Amino acid sequence: xxxxxxxxxxxxxxxxxxxxxxxxxxxxxxxxxxxxxxxxxxxxxxxxxxxxxxxxxxxxxxxxxxxxxxxxxxxxxxxxxxxxxxxxxxxxxxxxxxxxxxxxxxxxxxxxxxxxxxxxxxxxxxxxxxxxxxxxxxxxxxxxxxxxxxxxxxxxxxxxxxxxxxxxxxxxxxxxxxxxxxxxxxxxxxxxxxxxxxxxxxxxxxxxxxxxxxxxxxxxxxxxxxxxxxxxxxxxxxxxxxxxxxxxxxxxxxxxxxxxxxxxxxxxxxxxxxxxxxxxxxxxxxxxxxxxxxxxxxxxxxxxxxxxxxxxxxxxxxxxxxxx
Amino acid sequence: xxxxxxxxxxxxxxxxxxxxxxxxxxxxxxxxxxxxxxxxxxxxxxxxxxxxxxxxxxxxxxxxxxxxxxxxxxxxxxxxxxxxxxxxxxxxxxxxxxxxxxxxxxxxxxxxxxxxxxxxxxxxxxxxxxxxxxxxxxxxxxxxxxxxxxxxxxxxxxxxxxxxxxxxxxxxxxxxxxxxxxxxxxxxxxxxxxxxxxxxxxxxxxxxxxxxxxxxxxxxxxxxxxxxxxxxxxxxxxxxxxxxxxxx
Ligand SMILES: Cc1cc2nc3c(=O)[nH]c(=O)nc-3n(C[C@H](O)[C@H](O)[C@H](O)COP(=O)(O)OP(=O)(O)OC[C@H]3O[C@@H](n4cnc5c(N)ncnc54)[C@H](O)[C@@H]3O)c2cc1C
Ligand SMILES: Nc1ncnc2c1ncn2[C@@H]1O[C@H](COP(=O)(O)O)[C@@H](O)[C@H]1O
Numbered sequence: 062x063x064x065x066x067x068x069x070x071x072x073x074x075x076x077x078x079x080x081x082x083x084x085x086x087x088x089x090x091x092x093x094x095x096x097x098x099x100x101x102x103x104x105x106x107x108x109x110x111x112x113x114x115x116x117x118x119x120x121x122x123x124x125x126x127x128x129x130x131x132x133x134x135x136x137x138x139x140x141x142x143x144x145x146x147x148x149x150x151x152x153x154x155x156x157x158x159x160x161x162x163x164x165x166x167x168x169x170x171x172x173x174x175x176x177x178x179x180x181x182x183x184x185x186x187x188x189x190x191x192x193x194x195x196x197x198x199x200x201x202x203x204x205x206x207x208x209x210x211x212x213x214x215x216x217x218x219x220x221x222x223x224x225x226x227x228x229x230x231x232x233x234x235x236x237x238x239x240x241x242x243x244x245x246x247x248x249x250x251x252x253x254x255x256x257x258x259x260x261x262x263x264x265x266x267x268x269x270x271x272x273x274x275x276x277x278x279x280x281x282x283x284x285x286x287x288x289x290x291x292x293x294x295x296x297x298x299x300x301x302x303x304x305x306x307x308x309x310x311x312x313x314x315x316x317x318x319x320x321x322x323x324x325x326x327x328x329x330x331x332x333x334x335x336x337x338x339x340x341x342x343x344x345x346x347x348x349x350x351x352x353x354x355x356x357x358x359x360x361x362x363x364x365x366x367x368x369x370x371x372x373x374x375x376x377x378x379x380x381x382x383x384x385x
Numbered sequence: 386x387x388x389x390x391x392x393x394x395x396x397x398x399x400x401x402x403x404x405x406x407x408x409x410x411x412x413x414x415x416x417x418x419x420x421x422x423x424x425x426x427x428x429x430x431x432x433x434x435x436x437x438x439x440x441x442x443x444x445x446x447x448x449x450x451x452x453x454x455x456x457x458x459x460x461x462x463x464x465x466x467x468x469x470x471x472x473x474x475x476x477x478x479x480x481x482x483x484x485x486x487x488x489x490x491x492x493x494x495x496x497x498x499x500x501x502x503x504x505x506x507x508x509x510x511x512x513x514x515x516x517x518x519x520x521x522x523x524x525x526x527x528x529x530x531x532x533x534x535x536x537x538x539x540x541x542x543x544x545x546x547x548x549x550x551x552x553x554x555x556x557x558x559x560x561x562x563x564x565x566x567x568x569x570x571x572x573x574x575x576x577x578x579x580x581x582x583x584x585x586x587x588x589x590x591x592x593x594x595x596x597x598x599x600x601x602x603x604x605x606x607x608x609x610x611x612x613x614x615x616x617x618x619x620x621x622x623x624x625x626x627x628x629x630x631x632x633x
Contacts, residue, residue, distance in 0.1 A: 133548065135523065160543040164525045167478070167510040171517035176479065176594030179508050192598065197506050201402040202411070203601050204506075210594040246522050250549040252540070259545040265632070289633060307528075307563050308542065313398050313504060314422055314562050322632040333398050339603075343630045345622065346609070359609035361625055363618050373616035377623050378633075 064095040067151040068119060069142065070103040070111070071161055075131070077103075077110055080157035080219035082117050087184070087222045088155045089118025094186040101232065102145055104138050106131040111234050116227030127239040132251070133161055135168065137242035143172035153191075158216040160261075166216045175212035182221045182340070191215075199313045199336030219262070220319045221340070254308045258292035265322045266338075268294030268311055272327015272348060272367055276304035281371045282326060288378045294318070294338075296328045312337035327367045330355025347371065386440040388431045389494035391485050391515070392424040392459055394452035395505040409597045410475075420455040423500025425462075425567040426560035430530060431498050432463045433565065438532075441465050445488050447481055449473040453583055460578035461570035467581065468492075470588040477595040478506075482514035484588035489519060495555040501526045502559075509559075516557035524550045528563040 068088045070081045088099045101119040103111055106128050114122050125141045142165070146154060154169060156162045158180045170177040181193040182203075192205050193215055208215075260266050267286040269279055279293070286293045295305035297312055311318055313333040323341035328334060330346070330353055338344070339358055346359035347370045356362045363370050396402070397417040405412040431442050444459040446452050447470040456467045470484050489497055499512035509525070516523035522537070528547065529540035535554050540547045542561055570578070612618040612625070626633045 139517075160526065160541075163509045164513065164541075167513035168517045168523070170479065170510075171482075171514050176477065177510060178595060179510060196603070197600070198396065198400075198402045198411070199398065199504065199507065200603060202404065203603050204409075205598040205601070207596045207598055208594060209596055246524065246550055246552040248548045249538075249551045251543075251546055252549065253546040261544045308546075322626065322630070336398075339606075343626070343632050344609075345626070351611070356609050356611065358606050360607075360630065361622055362609050362611045363622060364611055364614045365616070365618070369616050370619065373619040374622070377619050381623065381627075 064097040064153060065151045066092050066097060066099045066153045066155060067146055067149075068099060068101045069154065069156040069162070069165075070101050070114060070122065071157060071159060072103060072105045072108045075105065075107045075109050077108065077114075078157065078159065079224065080159060080217070082114070082224040082227075083219065083222045084155050084157050084217055085114050085117040085119050086225045087217060091153075091155070091184065091191065092118070095189065095191075102142060104130050104141055112231040113227065115230040115232030117224060119232045121233045121235065124234055124236045125239050126236050127242055129242055129244060130239060132248040134242065134244050134247045135164055136245040138165055139168045139172060140243050141239065143169050146173050152212060154214045156214070156216050158218050162216050166214055170214045173212050174210065175214045176208035176210040177214040177216075178206050178208060179216045180218050181215050182218050196340070199333070200339050201336070218319065220264075254306065260292045260294045260309060260311055260318050261316050263292030263318075264320050265289045265291035265324075266294045266311070266318060266320045266341075267291045267324045267326065268296065268328060269299060269305070269326045270296035270328030271298045271302075273299070278368075279304065281367070281375070285324070285371060285375055285378075288375060288382070291324075296334050325355050325359070326371060328355055329353050330357065386438055386496060387492060387494040388435060388440060388442045389489050389492055389497045390424070390427050390431045390442065390444050390459065390464060391497065391499050391511070392428065392444050392446050392455055393421045393500070393503045393505070394418055394446060394448050394455040395421045395503055398422065398504055404600050404602065409600050411600070418451060418454065420458050421500050421503050423502055423504075423560055423562070426562060426564045427498035427500050428459055428462050428464060429565045429567040430558070430560055432568070434496070434532065443468060443492055443494065445470065445485060445492075447472055447476070447484050447588060456583055457578050458570065460581050461574040462568060463574060467583045469583050469585050471585050472588055475593070475597070477593040478508055478510040478514060479594055480591045482511050482518055483591060485511065486515045486518040487589065488586070489515065496532075497521070497557045499557060499559040501561045512557050512559035519555070519557070521555045521557050522552040523557040523559075524552060525559040526561045527558050528561050530558060530564065
């Protein structure tokens with residue numbers, strides 16, 4: 062079978078990432094266009110719900126297992142993944158463009174001698190060719206690319222592709238115990254950041270900018286975020302001012318996000334900020350300047366003072382919650 | 386220790402992007418080019434390490450004649466030597482990495498700094514690929530770095546926190562904002578940089594594995610709806626989010 066597709070399943074603490082289900086679902090769609098099949102590979106120690114990948118379209122998952130593989134090790138992961146890909150004659154690797162995926166995918170491409178298209182946001186198919194579309198220049202343009210080598214690696218921007226509704230099908234699981242993984246690069250510790258939820262993974266983000274006037278006022282942003290189950294984000298201006306940590310920065314030199322809902326509070330909408338969040342599904346802006354560029358891309362805007370609007374919004378949401 | 390820094394020459398992040406006549410790349414008319422912002426963190430880290438450990442620094446850029454501007458800027462910041470792998474043609478990341486790897490080998494550099502990403506094609510590929518081709522260890526998106534003897538302890542940004550990675554030389558490090566505060570070039574630095582020789586070389590040819598078929602503008606977003614100008618608009622906003630957008 063030509064065009065055999067392998068999907069990399071990413072786990073953290075034994076939990077499969079949602080973006081991996083998106084990847085399996087996309088791979089299944091690709092496979093139906095190319096009349097081929099999908100298998101998956103997971104690397105870690107104990108991993109929960111691996112069989113569920115079947116519901117998204119993977120017939121089989123190979124689980125490479127060792128206690129020392131619970132945390133990421135680029136050297137070990139790349140050796141295992143590349144060997145599995147080559148030994149089983151796969152042609153296409155699909156992986157999420159997460160911090161782990163970005164780190165791993167280019168190394169695999171070298172090891173399997175593949176062309177690589179990173180951070181893809183859509184696909185089309187022409188005469189059996191795969192055409193990937195990906196944003197460039199911080200989303201100011203898109204390119205359509207074709208990989209011309211036999212082996213191909215595609216990484217997918219998280220949160221862009223639907224995972225679909227899974228069926229009850231379970232994938233076959235094969236566990237392979239790994240002896241002496243190559244730990245030349247090894248994660249020895251993980252430092253969690255203070256904010257509960259990372260902007261890169263959140264479905265809703267509430268971001269604050271210089272319009273909030275000072276770090277103490279971010280409690281408004283935090284309260285709104287907590288009501289919505291959202292992550293808190295920030296513009297570079299407030300990160301540079303030391304009001305918020307860099308891990309919250311959204312934009313060209315911060316994180317690229319594509320949540321379902323992005324709420325920008327007191328953010329002007331500079332081009333470098335838009336670069337990081339323009340692909341959000343819905344954008345809400347609150348800004349007292351009606352000409353602020355953020356309104357150009359906001360679906361819903363309120364021209365007003367954050368210190369008036371945000372408390373009102375918090376009250377309204379509390380009211381609704383109380384009714385339920 | 387010999388330290389190399391790979392630096393790319395990219396359009397300013399504020400540049401307006403116009404698609405060129407070929408329909409595959411941007412129209413460079415009127416576009417200001419700058420040193421890739423992440424590469425400034427890479428340069429700074431190389432300079433700091435040289436100050437601490439001694440040795441020599443070299444900047445390597447693959448690009449056309451105009452990328453000399455970016456090389457001069459790196460020299461002005463304090464990098465000792467410069468190599469331009471001169472090529473005006475499109476190269477995919479694999480071919481860029483192959484050319485950089487061969488020059489790094491040639492320079493005998495044990496430690497190589499990259500930016501985490503070029504802000505043109507936004508790939509985040511070249512550092513990792515170069516490391517893999519060279520057989521070097523590699524840590525990406527680094528915000529904190531300690532090197533002692535052969536040992537490397539690097540913190541890299543991940544979703545929700547940081548991973549502390551232990552590895553050893555020879556290695557590639559890709560720099561993220563937060564790693565350091567890049568210095569400004571001093572007047573003396575700028576003067577010295579003007580006089581320095583940029584060694585020009587022709588990188589080995591090869592065939593691309595990635596072809597760009599078309600470049601296009603993203604679909605225009607519908608102009609936003611202004612719901613109101615005071616707190617009176619809030620119930621309407623919540624209603625729209627619940628019923629129209631269905632996101633809360
Ligand atoms: C190389 C480079 C990279 C960059 N990368 C990034 C990046 O990754 N992310 C990023 O965000 N920026 C980035 N920037 C910076 C960017 O250009 C802007 O400077 C920054 O986004 C502005 O932040 P801001 O919107 O919070 O502040 P401002 O532009 O100062 O906007 C504040 C807004 O708040 C509004 N306001 C004030 N008071 C109130 C109030 N009481 N109620 C409601 N609204 C109010 C004002 O009308 C204004 O629109 C980058 C710049 C460069 C050169
Ligand atoms: N043409 C180039 N010449 C030198 N270094 C480059 C070049 N392209 C990319 N790099 C380096 O690789 C990093 C990542 O680039 P990219 O993979 O293109 O996003 C950049 O930050 C640079 O350090």
